[in-house]
Amino acid sequence: MYLVTFRLRPEEFDEEFRELNATVEAAAESTPGYRGRRTWESVDGEEVLGDLLGERPAPEPPSTDVPFDVGALRALLDGEHADLRDHIRTLLRDPVFEYQDDLPTPAYREQVLRWTRLLAEQGFGALGFPEEYGGEGDMEKFIVAFETLAYHDLSLVIKFGVQFGLFGGSIHRLGTERHHEEYLERVGSMELPGCFAMTEWGHGSNVRELETTAHYDPEAEEFVIDTPHDGARKEWIGNAAQHGRLATVFAQLHTQGASHGVHAFLVPIRRSNGTPAPRVRIEDCGEKMGLNGVDNGRLWFDHVRIPRQNMLDRFASVAPDGTYESPIPSAGKRFFTMLSTLVGGRISVARAGLSAAKSGLTIAVRYGNRRRQFGPKDAPEVPLLDYRTHKRRLLPRLATTYALHAALDDLTRRFAAKGPEDPLEKVEAEANALKAYATWHTTDTLQEVREACGGQGYRAANRIAALKADTDVFTTFEGDNTVLMLQVAKGLLSDFRREFRDMNLLGMVRFVADEVATRLSELNPVVTRKTDPEHLRGLDFQQSAFQYRADRMLLSAGRRLQRRIEGDMDPFDAFVDVQDHLVQLAHAEAERVVLDRFSAFVETVDSEEVRASLDRLRQLFALARIEDNLDWFLEAGYVESTKAKAIRGAVNDLCDEVRPQAEALVDAFGIPDACLAAPIATGAEQVQK
Numbered sequence: 001m002y003l004v005t006f007r008l009r010p011e012e013f014d015e016e017f018r019e020l021n022a023t024v025e026a027a028a029e030s031t032p033g034y035r036g037r038r039t040w041e042s043v044d045g046e047e048v049l050g051d052l053l054g055e056r057p058a059p060e061p062p063s064t065d066v067p068f069d070v071g072a073l074r075a076l077l078d079g080e081h082a083d084l085r086d087h088i089r090t091l092l093r094d095p096v097f098e099y100q101d102d103l104p105t106p107a108y109r110e111q112v113l114r115w116t117r118l119l120a121e122q123g124f125g126a127l128g129f130p131e132e133y134g135g136e137g138d139m140e141k142f143i144v145a146f147e148t149l150a151y152h153d154l155s156l157v158i159k160f161g162v163q164f165g166l167f168g169g170s171i172h173r174l175g176t177e178r179h180h181e182e183y184l185e186r187v188g189s190m191e192l193p194g195c196f197a198m199t200e201w202g203h204g205s206n207v208r209e210l211e212t213t214a215h216y217d218p219e220a221e222e223f224v225i226d227t228p229h230d231g232a233r234k235e236w237i238g239n240a241a242q243h244g245r246l247a248t249v250f251a252q253l254h255t256q257g258a259s260h261g262v263h264a265f266l267v268p269i270r271r272s273n274g275t276p277a278p279r280v281r282i283e284d285c286g287e288k289m290g291l292n293g294v295d296n297g298r299l300w301f302d303h304v305r306i307p308r309q310n311m312l313d314r315f316a317s318v319a320p321d322g323t324y325e326s327p328i329p330s331a332g333k334r335f336f337t338m339l340s341t342l343v344g345g346r347i348s349v350a351r352a353g354l355s356a357a358k359s360g361l362t363i364a365v366r367y368g369n370r371r372r373q374f375g376p377k378d379a380p381e382v383p384l385l386d387y388r389t390h391k392r393r394l395l396p397r398l399a400t401t402y403a404l405h406a407a408l409d410d411l412t413r414r415f416a417a418k419g420p421e422d423p424l425e426k427v428e429a430e431a432n433a434l435k436a437y438a439t440w441h442t443t444d445t446l447q448e449v450r451e452a453c454g455g456q457g458y459r460a461a462n463r464i465a466a467l468k469a470d471t472d473v474f475t476t477f478e479g480d481n482t483v484l485m486l487q488v489a490k491g492l493l494s495d496f497r498r499e500f501r502d503m504n505l506l507g508m509v510r511f512v513a514d515e516v517a518t519r520l521s522e523l524n525p526v527v528t529r530k531t532d533p534e535h536l537r538g539l540d541f542q543q544s545a546f547q548y549r550a551d552r553m554l555l556s557a558g559r560r561l562q563r564r565i566e567g568d569m570d571p572f573d574a575f576v577d578v579q580d581h582l583v584q585l586a587h588a589e590a591e592r593v594v595l596d597r598f599s600a601f602v603e604t605v606d607s608e609e610v611r612a613s614l615d616r617l618r619q620l621f622a623l624a625r626i627e628d629n630l631d632w633f634l635e636a637g638y639v640e641s642t643k644a645k646a647i648r649g650a651v652n653d654l655c656d657e658v659r660p661q662a663e664a665l666v667d668a669f670g671i672p673d674a675c676l677a678a679p680i681a682t683g684a685e686q687v688q689k
Contacts, residue, residue: 065660066660066661066664067609067612067613067661068607068609068610068612068613068661068664069607069609069610070664070667070668072607072610073610073613073614073664073665073668074667074668074669074670076605076610077405077668077669077670078670079144079409081140081141081144084141084144084145084148085144085148085670087122088124088145088148088149089148089151089670089672091118091119091122092149092151092152092672092674092675093672093674096115096118097115097118097152097674098674099153099677101460101461105287105292108155108292108293109242109243109292109293109294109295111293112153112155112156112159112293112294113159113243115153115156116156116159116160116163116190117190119149119156119160120164120188120189120190121189123135123136123188124142124145124149124160124164125160125163125164125168125187125188125189125190126164126168126184126185126187126188126189127139127141127142127145127164128141128142128164128165128168128169128172128344129168129172129184129185129187129188130172130180130184133180133181133184133185133188134184134185134188134189135184135188138416139344139415139416140412140413140415140416142164142165142344142348143344143347143348143351143412143415143416144412146160146161146165146348146351146352147348147351147352147354147355148355149352150351150352150353150355150356151355151358151359151671151672151675151676152675153293154290154291154352154356154466154467154470154471155291155292155293155294155470156293157352158238158291158294159238159239159293159294161345161348161349161352162195162196162238162239162294163187163190163193163194163239164187164188165344165345165348166196166238166248166341166345167187167194167195167196167239167244167246167247167248168184168187168188168194169341169344169345170196170248170264170312170341171183171184171187171248171266171312172184173314173340173341174248174264174312174314174315174338174341175312175313175314176312176313176314178309179266179312183246183266192245192246193239193243193244193245193246194239194244194245194246194247194248195237195238195239195240195244195246195247195248195269195299196237196238196247196248197234197237197240197247197248197249197250197267197299198210198234198248198250199234199235199236199237200212200231200232200233200234200235201230201231201232201233201235201298202231202232204480205479205480205483207250207262207339208261208262208335210232210250210251210252210262211227211228211229211231211232211252212225212226212227212228212232212234212249212250212251212252212301213225213226213228213251213252213254214226214249214251214252214253214254214263214265214311215254215255216253216254216255216256216308216318216322217305218255218320218321218322220305221307221308221320222305222306222307222308223265223305223306223307223308223310223311224303224304224305225249225251225265225267225301225303225304225305225306226301226302226303226304227299227300227301227302230300233298233299233300234247234249234298234299234300235285235298236285236296236298236477237296237297237298237299238294238295238296239294239295239297240269240282240295240296240297240298240299241282241283241284241285241295241296241297242284242295242297243295244269244270244295244297245268245269245270245271245272246266246267246268246269247266247267247268247269247299248264248265248266248267248312249264249265249266249267249299249301250262250263250264250265251263251265253311253316253318253324255318255322255323255324256322256323256324258324260316260324260326260331261331261334261335262335262338263311263312263316263338264311264312264338265306265310265311265312266306266310266311266312267280267301267304267306267310268280268306269282269299270282277304278304279301279302279303279304280299280300280301280302280304281299281300281301281302282297282298282299283297283298284296284297284298285297285298288473289469289472289473290466290468290469290470290471290472290473291469291470291473308320315327315328315334315337315338316328316334337424340424340428342478342479343415343424343427343428343431344415345478346431346432346435346478346479346484347408347411347412347415347431347434347435348478349435349439349474349477349478350404350408350431350434350435350438350439351408351412351438352474353438353439353441353442353471353474354401354404354405354408354438354441354442356442356446356467356470356471357397357401357441357442357445357446358401358666358669358671359463359467359671359675359676360445360446360449360450360464360467361394361397361398361401361445361449361666362666362667362669362671362676362681363449363453363457363462363463363464363676363678363680363681364394364449364452364453364457364464365385365394365398365662365663365665365666366663366666366680366681367384367452367453367456367680367681368383368384368385368390368394368452368453368662369383369384369385369662369663370383370680371383371384371456371680372384384452385659385662386659388652388655390452391655391656391658391659392651392652392655393448393451393452394448394449394452394662395620395654395655395658395659395662396620396621396624396651396655397441397444397445397448398617398658398662398665398666399617399618399620399621399624399658400441400445400594400621400624400625401441401445402598402614402617402621402665403594403595403597403598403617403618403621404434404437404438404441404594406594406597406598406600406601406602407434407593407594407597407598408434408438409601410597410600410601411427411430411431411434411597414427415427415431425491429487429488429491430593432479432484432485432487432488433484433485433488433586433589433590433593434590434593434594435478435479435481435484436475436479436481436482436484436485436488436586436590437587437590437591437594439471439474439475439481440475440481442471442474443468443471443472443474443475446464446467446468446471447468449464450464450465450468453680456680461678461679462678462679462680462681463676463677463678464678482583485582485583485586485587485590486579486582486583486586488586488589488590489557489582489583489585489586489589490575490582492554492585492586492589493554493557493558493561493582525640528637528638528639528640528643529640529642529643530643531642531643531645531646533650533653536623536643536646536647536650537619537623537650537654539599539618542595542618542619542622542623542626543592543595543596543599545622545626545633545638546588546591546592546595546622546625547592548636548638549588549592549629549632549633549636549638550585550588550589550592552636553581553584553585553588554585554589556581557578557581557582557585560578560581561574561575561578564577564578591625594621595618595621595622595625598618598621599618601614602614602615602618613661613665616654616657616658617658617665619650619654620651620654620655620658623647623650623651623654624651626647627647627648627651630644630647
């Protein structure tokens with residue numbers, strides 16, 4: 001057996017390596033099909049190894065035989081708005097939406113602006129606005145459009161969201177009829193580009209403590225908008241650096257000597273010729289890690305005067321004499337009601353992030369199904385996706401993507417319907433949890449996708465780099481994920497405390513009885529050691545495991561907080577002291593919700609073949625999540641070591657079962673090749689030897 005080094009120049013080696021060269025040549029000369037002497041400069045390693053070991057037989061093409069109708073699965077994923085999705089897919093295939101790589105930032109921004117205007121001409125921007133202002137009054141359609149557009153350039157998606165979702169949405173939801181009549185139609189058509197100016201440099205996520213001020217002057221019947229110091233400047237405002245002309249500005253309202261907290265005001269920031277409005281200062285945030293087609297900017301206001309009518313007054317108003325009135329007496333409730341404009345944005349960002357994960361998985365699964373490497377002697381090389389490690393890298397993440405699709409689809413419907421069974425607080429809490437969980441999943445998935453495609457994943461031409469760069473910020477905008485998860489945990493603790501406070505003696509007895517019953521049914525040695533596949537794959541075990549983890553984390557977090565507060569620790573300090581626990585609690589709750597929504601979705605599927613494939617993805621999602629948290633389940637005594645090993649084996653088995661369907665499962669996303677634009681995924685570049 002020879003140790004062979006190829007493509008190395010002779011002057012780099014001593015005599016020992018020259019002798020090795022002669023030995024290799026001698027071996028090559030005795031090989032059938034030898035084609036003449038090679039020099040060090042011309043030796044091709046794969047060619048010589050092929051001579052020495054013999055040619056491999058040609059591989060079979062990837063199998064296209066799947067046990068379900070891909071079109072039926074795509075129709076199921078598209079849902080009731082399939083026509084809208086197909087309209088957008090067709091539009092994005094038009095050459096006018098073709099990517100133009102390496103544009104300088106100013107040209108890229110102008111391209112994104114043109115694309116946004118084209119979408120507005122098609123009526124997509126106004127989908128959520130009332131019909132009388134050019135829309136369809138359908139917020140679910142708007143979010144579906146946003147999600148589908150995210151298969152394309154993500155700078156376009158974010159500019160679309162800023163203009164029509166945040167800016168237009170704030171006027172629609174916080175304004176009254178006069179604001180709708182004056183602005184909505186022009187916003188929906190892109191005649192009036194605008195901004196959503198909430199975030200400040202000094203306070204970030206702490207909107208309640210924003211420092212921009214709005215003092216009312218009753219003599220002039222005007223508000224005076226002011227940035228009192230540099231830390232109060234508006235920061236990272238999309239559309240502000242170049243294109244926005246009007247901004248929804250969130251500021252502390254002062255009138256008649258009293259402060260009434262944060263309210264929203266419409267403030268002109270540019271003249272029609274593009275120059276800054278009087279007393280408004282604008283700066284460009286400059287180049288970013290991604291999304292450079294969006295013109296993020298900074299805003300300062302130097303006692304800018306606006307008419308009294310420019311206050312968005314659906315939930316509070318100021319009379320000409322300065323009298324403040326609101327139909328919501330509680331300042332806290334009024335504040336959170338006004339921030340409800342962010343809920344739709346968080347759902348939209350979660351769905352857009354998931355679209356990026358779908359794009360990355362489609363590229364990686366197709367490539368892994370075609371790219372061959374190594375294999376048994378005298379047999380074809382093996383597709384990457386046949387390797388255990390490759391399946392484990394991609395297929396559990398594919399299952400999670402399907403699970404999140406079902407959960408976010410359900411949340412979108414409930415948010416748009418605003419039914420009495422789903423109060424805004426409940427929808428907002430779920431939106432916070434799923435936005436954080438989904439965008440963290442996107443970041444994790446795209447990194448794994450990049451690595452799974454090796455050097456091809458690192459090439460800009462295969463688009464994974466752009467997906468990673470453009471979605472990285474999704475974990476911190478529309479709400480920092482960690483802050484959102486802490487809000488979720490805080491809500492769970494508040495509900496838990498309220499439940500105990502309101503519980504009578506009988507309720508306490510029942511609670512204790514439920515705790516005992518859980519321990520008897522789920523923590524007895526028979527169950528903790530049970531390893532048969534039917535049990536492990538069963539929905540009962542998986543839902544019980546997720547529920548148990550969420551409940552136990554909630555109970556232990558409550559106890560930790562209680563001990564600290566009873567020990568005279570300030571409640572704020574106590575909350576900070578257990579933040580690590582609270583984020584884990586919120587993560588467990590998010591996974592519980594996702595599993596519940598996905599399993600409910602699977603049950604609605606009519607096609608037996610499609611339902612079986614989706615149910616297998618449900619099993620893989622749940623068991624992979626349990627496997628990733630086995631340290632907790634082992635520590636809690638919910639499983640024993642034999643069961644933990646069986647769970648790992650079950651994940652392997654499920655990856656093997658999903659693998660033949662993997663390409664069909666990503667094809668069902670319906671992402672146009674023009675949007676993927678990755679040669680390794682679209683057949684534009686040969687990857688199979």
